Amino acid sequence: xxxxxxxxxxxxxxxxxxxxxxxxxxxxxxxxxxxxxxxxxxxxxxxxxxxxxxxxxxxxxxxxxxxxxxxxxxxxxxxxxxxxxxxxxxxxxxxxxxxxxxxxxxxxxxxxxxxxxxxxxxxxxxxxxxxxxxxxxxxxxxxxxxxxxxxxx
Amino acid sequence: xxxxxxxxxxxxxxxxxxxxxxxxxxxxxxxxxxxxxxxxxxxxxxxxxxxxxxxxxxxxxxxxxxxxxxxxxxxxxxxxxxxxxxxxxxxxxxxxxxxxxxxxxxxxxxxxxxxxxxxxxxxxxxxxxxxxxxxxxxxxxxxxxxxxxxxxxxxxxxxxxxxxxxxxxxxxxxxxxxxxxxxxxxxxxxxxxxxxxxxxxxxxxxxxxxxxxxxxxxxxxxxxxxxxxxxxxxxxxxxxxxxxxxxxxxxxxxxxxxxxxxxxxxxxxxxxxxxxxxxxxxxxxxxxxxxxxxxxxxxxxxxxxxxxxxxxxxxxxxxxxxxxxxxxxxxxxxxxxxxxxxxxxxxxxxxxxxxxxxxxxxxxxxxxxxxxxxxxxxxxxxxxxxxxxxxxxxxxxxxxxxxxxxxxxxxxxxxxxxxxxxxxxxxxxxxxxxxxxxxxxxxxxxxxxxxxxxxxxxxxxxxxxxxxxxxxxxxxxxxxxxxxxxxxxxxxxxxxxxxxxxxxxxxxxxxxxxxxxxxxxxxxxxxxxxxxxxxxxxxxxxxxxxxxxxxxxxxxxxxxxxxxxxxxxxxxxxxxxxxxxxxxxxxxxxxxxxxxxxxxxxxxxxxxxxxxxxxxxxxxxxxxxxxxxxxxxxxxxxxxxxxx
Ligand SMILES: Cc1cc2nc3c(=O)[nH]c(=O)nc-3n(C[C@H](O)[C@H](O)[C@H](O)COP(=O)(O)O)c2cc1C
Ligand code: FES
Numbered sequence: 001x002x003x004x005x006x007x008x009x010x011x012x013x014x015x016x017x018x019x020x021x022x023x024x025x026x027x028x029x030x031x032x033x034x035x036x037x038x039x040x041x042x043x044x045x046x047x048x049x050x051x052x053x054x055x056x057x058x059x060x061x062x063x064x065x066x067x068x069x070x071x072x073x074x075x076x077x078x079x080x081x082x083x084x085x086x087x088x089x090x091x092x093x094x095x096x097x098x099x100x101x102x103x104x105x106x107x108x109x110x111x112x113x114x115x116x117x118x119x120x121x122x123x124x125x126x127x128x129x130x131x132x133x134x135x136x137x138x139x140x141x142x143x144x145x146x147x148x149x150x151x152x153x
Numbered sequence: 154x155x156x157x158x159x160x161x162x163x164x165x166x167x168x169x170x171x172x173x174x175x176x177x178x179x180x181x182x183x184x185x186x187x188x189x190x191x192x193x194x195x196x197x198x199x200x201x202x203x204x205x206x207x208x209x210x211x212x213x214x215x216x217x218x219x220x221x222x223x224x225x226x227x228x229x230x231x232x233x234x235x236x237x238x239x240x241x242x243x244x245x246x247x248x249x250x251x252x253x254x255x256x257x258x259x260x261x262x263x264x265x266x267x268x269x270x271x272x273x274x275x276x277x278x279x280x281x282x283x284x285x286x287x288x289x290x291x292x293x294x295x296x297x298x299x300x301x302x303x304x305x306x307x308x309x310x311x312x313x314x315x316x317x318x319x320x321x322x323x324x325x326x327x328x329x330x331x332x333x334x335x336x337x338x339x340x341x342x343x344x345x346x347x348x349x350x351x352x353x354x355x356x357x358x359x360x361x362x363x364x365x366x367x368x369x370x371x372x373x374x375x376x377x378x379x380x381x382x383x384x385x386x387x388x389x390x391x392x393x394x395x396x397x398x399x400x401x402x403x404x405x406x407x408x409x410x411x412x413x414x415x416x417x418x419x420x421x422x423x424x425x426x427x428x429x430x431x432x433x434x435x436x437x438x439x440x441x442x443x444x445x446x447x448x449x450x451x452x453x454x455x456x457x458x459x460x461x462x463x464x465x466x467x468x469x470x471x472x473x474x475x476x477x478x479x480x481x482x483x484x485x486x487x488x489x490x491x492x493x494x495x496x497x498x499x500x501x502x503x504x505x506x507x508x509x510x511x512x513x514x515x516x517x518x519x520x521x522x523x524x525x526x527x528x529x530x531x532x533x534x535x536x537x538x539x540x541x542x543x544x545x546x547x548x549x550x551x552x553x554x555x556x557x558x559x560x561x562x563x564x565x566x567x568x569x570x571x572x573x574x575x576x577x578x579x580x581x582x583x584x585x586x587x588x589x590x591x592x593x594x595x596x597x598x599x600x601x602x603x604x605x606x607x608x609x610x611x612x613x614x615x616x617x618x619x620x621x622x623x624x625x626x627x628x629x630x631x632x633x634x635x636x637x638x639x640x641x642x643x644x645x646x647x648x649x650x651x652x653x654x655x656x657x658x659x660x661x662x663x664x665x666x667x668x669x670x671x672x673x674x675x676x677x678x679x680x681x682x683x684x685x686x687x688x689x690x691x692x693x694x695x696x697x698x699x700x701x702x703x704x705x706x707x708x709x710x711x712x713x714x715x716x717x718x719x720x721x722x723x724x725x726x727x728x729x730x731x732x733x734x735x736x737x738x739x740x741x742x743x744x745x746x747x748x749x750x751x752x753x754x755x756x757x758x759x760x761x762x763x764x765x766x767x768x769x770x771x772x773x774x775x776x777x778x779x780x781x782x783x784x785x786x787x788x789x790x791x792x793x794x795x796x797x
Contacts, residue, residue: 021468025448025449028449053156056398062452065451083603086530086603086609086614118411120373122369123188124379124529126185143796
């Protein structure tokens with residue numbers, strides 16, 4: 001683990017009591033800080049909370065939110081919920097894949113963009129929906145995907 | 154200041170704001186408002202006010218539910234009622250403000266309605282809008298009206314009055330009151346809330362927990378998000394009442410990770426409650442103590458199920474366990490626990506404020522009160538509505554929802570998310586109640602209603618839901634883990650035209666087995682979308698299986714696009730736009746699609762000018778067209794026709 005990551009963890013850990021039930025919030029905070037959960041960081045957390053490594057692996061792979069590999073600086077998420085599905089989400093996802101040159105669930109090689117599909121953002125009234133980082137874009141069309149993502153490839 | 158003094162002040166301040174001496178501008182800035190560009194308006198509005206040297210208050214409010222009209226901006230001039238403007242843009246907002254506040258012209262042509270008893274200057278009443286008129290707003294009464302970040306607004310409109318009333322009663326009386334109201338769980342199953350509270354109250358143990366289920370995982374549902382963002386104190390008040398009734402001292406709110414604004418507002422609301430002495434020890438100097446924590450979900454649908462949710466709070470994989478024991482006996486950390494949905498908690502607050510009889514005066518025989526529904530999909534007025542239970546589907550979809558866009562035909566409405574079903578046009582007169590929906594094969598669910606039109610393929614919808622449940626199945630029990638996978642395989646085959654005639658019955662058999670054998674609600678209800686689509690739309694399945702035809706022209710593997718030689722004028726638009734370079738053609742030569750290259754993206758159909766309409770989409774048939782570009786005939790024929 002590099003020094004910077006180690007320091008980050010030393011900053012975060014004191015905010016927790018070191019109890020097993022803190023695992024998920026702790027993983028969330030560490031991921032928010034580092035972008036993803038590297039293996040050596042997971043091991044560190046396992047020591048800190050006195051939770052077996054197997055449990056840590058189990059939990060971090062169970063929840064869709066946790067990423068075990070680096071993600072892009074920008075997170076592009078396309079909704080595939082029911083409302084978005086019947087309003088053409090598949091085309092929006094396809095266009096985003098084409099623009100970014102990656103498939104659903106992948107990250108560009110330069111670590112600029114990650115693309116993932118999500119079950120529903122709760123903005124179904126504006127379907128189909130795409131979210132870039134925290135900004136929600138409603139009523140998407142393939143043309144609007146171009147506007148939002150530009151020629152990012 | 155004690156609570157009573159603060160309450161008095163809040164009420165006076167709210168009235169002052171309503172009557173106020175300064176103009177006020179309200180902006181709907183919940184997530185849908187923001188997605189439609191509400192925050193971009195703020196700067197423009199401020200600049201316009203500054204330009205005219207007008208002192209005005211800008212109030213950020215939540216979502217009134219007219220999501221399709223966002224961004225919404227309301228303007229109040231001193232002594233006049235609130236006027237609402239819809240689909241406001243940075244380009245026209247300045248003009249609207251200038252015209253009204255400076256020139257005293259409320260621009261009736263741009264106004265949506267006035268929020269008052271009477272119409273004004275040619276502007277109709279807001280509450281007479283077709284989408285609002287049939288609504289009864291109890292749980293959403295404050296949504297879009299108050300600033301959700303101000304506890305003063307909530308209290309100023311009667312908030313926490315239900316808690317005060319409850320504290321003046323015994324816990325048993327509170328439970329009795331909830332029972333009498335007829336309130337049933339709004340999270341899906343519709344279990345009577347008062348009874349559930351009683352189980353938890355009577356369960357032995359000193360430490361008891363209550364949990365607010367804000368995991369809202371059903372795709373197409375956003376009732377809870379909207380309430381959390383627009384009126385967070387309402388459910389918090391309900392939780393305090395519940396804690397008092399059940400004797401709980403610890404509480405959790407489990408919110409899904411995809412709702413950052415809701416989490417932000419909840420955190421703020423909790424901080425305000427602390428300042429007001431509404432959370433912690435000896436709330437309002439009573440013997441009620443409650444500590445509330447927020448837990449953010451981590452993206453697992455099954456965590457909406459109560460035992461999985463508990464496992465997740467405990468820091469484990471969110472996998473359900475068999476019941477009994479029910480959470481009321483052994484829940485979080487093995488202690489008695491009561492879980493209710495966001496809306497259920499908020500309803501409890503209204504009931505305590507206004508009384509059980511008043512609440513039970515709304516709704517139907519066995520389904521009392523009101524329920525919020527999220528209208529989405531192929532419907533004109535998308536948004537959030539609240540109606541008395543027992544309202545017919547037709548009224549919700551046509552009167553409130555404004556019917557189907559583009560003159561298309563209604564095909565089905567999907568209620569209850571992945572656990573629910575698709576109801577056909579023949580059931581439009583069904584009254585929305587727990588029992589009637591269950592009889593029809595669907596469920597009330599949490600309130601998502603996704604409308605589908607003639608272009609939606611019901612087999613594809615069933616496949617869509619199975620993709621969802623299959624990937625969200627936690628894998629603990631075999632019927633759900635393997636069964637949903639098998640069903641999905643079959644459905645994928647059918648949508649690709651590779652289905653066998655016996656597949657439909659096989660799907661039904663599998664459905665029964667999965668329903669009977671699964672451990673939790675996820676598996677037990679996962680077959681519902683398939684069962685209802687087979688029950689009501691079997692002909693669509695048959696067409697896919699027997700004729701390799703998709704009647705809705707939606708399944709990619711079963712459709713084809715052709716350019717009609719007698720209509721094509723060789724304008725070249727489709728050729729230039731085809732992303733697969735599958736179109737051949739030249740000047741004055743009829744264009745031709747190379748079927749082996751076509752990806753069926755439908756771009757050619759979308760871009761072909763309506764006046765030519767030269768692209769045809771078909772399924773289960775072939776159109777004879779030349780293999781190579783041939784000279785255009787359409788124009789010549791038109792010329793001939795014109796000269797005659
Ligand atoms: C797979 C699955 C997902 C669920 N998701 C939710 C949910 O997102 N929100 C919710 O309130 N209830 C959900 N439930 C229902 C809960 O288990 C529980 O019945 C409910 O929270 C009880 O609250 P109520 O009585 O107020 O309805 C889900 C159930 C299952 C089986
Ligand atoms: S279905 Fe896409 S935001 Fe809900």
